[in-house]
Amino acid sequence: MEEKKISEKTVRLLVALSSKMKDNAHCPYSMFPVGAALLCEDGTIFTGCNVENSAYPVGVCAEKTAISKAVSEGYRKFKAIAISSNLKDRFIVPCGNCRQFMAEFGFDIDVYMSKPDLTYTQSTVGELLPMGFEPTQLLDED
Amino acid sequence: MEEKKISEKTVRLLVALSSKMKDNAHCPYSMFPVGAALLCEDGTIFTGCNVENSAYPVGVCAEKTAISKAVSEGYRKFKAIAISSNLKDRFIVPCGNCRQFMAEFGFDIDVYMSKPDLTYTQSTVGELLPMGFEPTQLLDED
Amino acid sequence: MEEKKISEKTVRLLVALSSKMKDNAHCPYSMFPVGAALLCEDGTIFTGCNVENSAYPVGVCAEKTAISKAVSEGYRKFKAIAISSNLKDRFIVPCGNCRQFMAEFGFDIDVYMSKPDLTYTQSTVGELLPMGFEPTQLLDED
Amino acid sequence: MEEKKISEKTVRLLVALSSKMKDNAHCPYSMFPVGAALLCEDGTIFTGCNVENSAYPVGVCAEKTAISKAVSEGYRKFKAIAISSNLKDRFIVPCGNCRQFMAEFGFDIDVYMSKPDLTYTQSTVGELLPMGFEPTQLLDED
Ligand SMILES: [Zn+2]
Ligand SMILES: [Zn+2]
Ligand SMILES: [Zn+2]
Ligand SMILES: [Zn+2]
Structure with missing residues (x-):
């Protein structure tokens, strides 16, 4: 649909780094x-x-x-995040709390969910948190 | 698609109670x-x-x-939850943290998101937390 | 030092109820x-x-x-809270997160920490969270 | 009572870094x-x-x-933490949630709470979370 945000090589690097973490x-x-x-x-x-x-x-x-670390170093704009666990049979998914935490920095961040063999599936924060609570929803009300 | 879990009358009651809360x-x-x-x-x-x-x-x-209250009273099976806020122009949605908390008790719980005028839109925990982290995902690994 | 807030009979009731919970x-x-x-x-x-x-x-x-339940029912003023666990050799203490949550409603709330045999030890939120973050600390700054 | 864990110079550095953060x-x-x-x-x-x-x-x-950052980089042993806010009239204290998070890594960590003018007061995690929930309390029960 849209142009890929990052190369497969970069995705593989992210997945490998998340696994090592x-x-x-x-x-x-x-x-x-x-x-x-x-x-x-x-x-x-x-990494986190x-x-x-x-x-x-x-x-x-x-x-x-990983995100609070980046923010504390002055970063606010993120392209993608990869996640790893030891679950062999399922791609590890972010919990709802983390989806909300990521949404603060953009619904279009790519999320790569992996298995220990470093295979992965891709989604976005927006897809993982549909009808998401927008960061400025509360601030707007003033 | 599927049979309605609850009557419109009950939904309106839930929305009204959530608003009063x-x-x-x-x-x-x-x-x-x-x-x-x-x-x-x-x-x-x-209510909560x-x-x-x-x-x-x-x-x-x-x-x-609302959910921890119910659990503490011995309830674990939920049909629906209604949510209210003072946001006039948008249906209030549950945050990711709450979606995760609800998912522990079932992805098929109906979620009614309302406006101050008591109009509402409906979804389910599963739709609001796609690819959700299953309650037993960790326990299974033993 | 100060007059007891509640009778021993009431404390025993609270401890028993917390244990049953x-x-x-x-x-x-x-x-x-x-x-x-x-x-x-x-x-x-x-109870909670x-x-x-x-x-x-x-x-x-x-x-x-227990506290969010009470607040949702319109209560904001608390005298005491009792806590129970299955730890046989130690009185169960509230975690830091809970101490902070309790502090929002007063540092002088009595905290009764019990064992499965219903014996207990007493403290206060203020003693358990010394130099506590005051509820109005942020609001004051406006 | 005990030998100072760190020099005043180091404390001043920590406070300055926390303030800049x-x-x-x-x-x-x-x-x-x-x-x-x-x-x-x-x-x-x-820093965090x-x-x-x-x-x-x-x-x-x-x-x-700051702590999750350190842990994610392989560190688990901490000597001290400094905290800064814009509160002019009070030394900023860690919330109960943070005290609990710190306690996981030791009750003897020094906590330096500062003001914008970089003056500070000192305490320890153990003093700020008396009768703290020990990290191994749950694990012990097996
Ligand atoms: Zn998470
Ligand atoms: Zn929520
Ligand atoms: Zn707690
Ligand atoms: Zn904190």
């Missing part, structure tokens, strides 16, 4: 490591992993880690 | 009250509102309030 | 049920349990459930 | 930028800022950003 995950509770790799508009890549907490709701997902 | 919202930070009304399989209705916190990420949305 | 917990991930019972200023009691999510950070603690 | 905050909802600077055991410093979301509970605090 699982090594850094702090997940003694779920034993479910997740990695993410975020591509900024200028080509810079930020899940950081769990003994109080489960306090933990942070891999995608949020 | 805005009165109880604790939202001194966003000044954006949200109400929710959840219909359980046996006809019982639980947003409960914000000075540390923004610590707050709770209206939909989560 | 563990039965309703939705905690297939942690297998760690938690219950809470919240006493409002007028004597009304609200943890409601976990397959995406761990999306779950809700028992204390938050 | 406010520039990167994404806080269009609260208009309340917060910065953090985290010192690892080996001297490496990670708050990254808010239109759905308030989905946002991330500055302290969590």
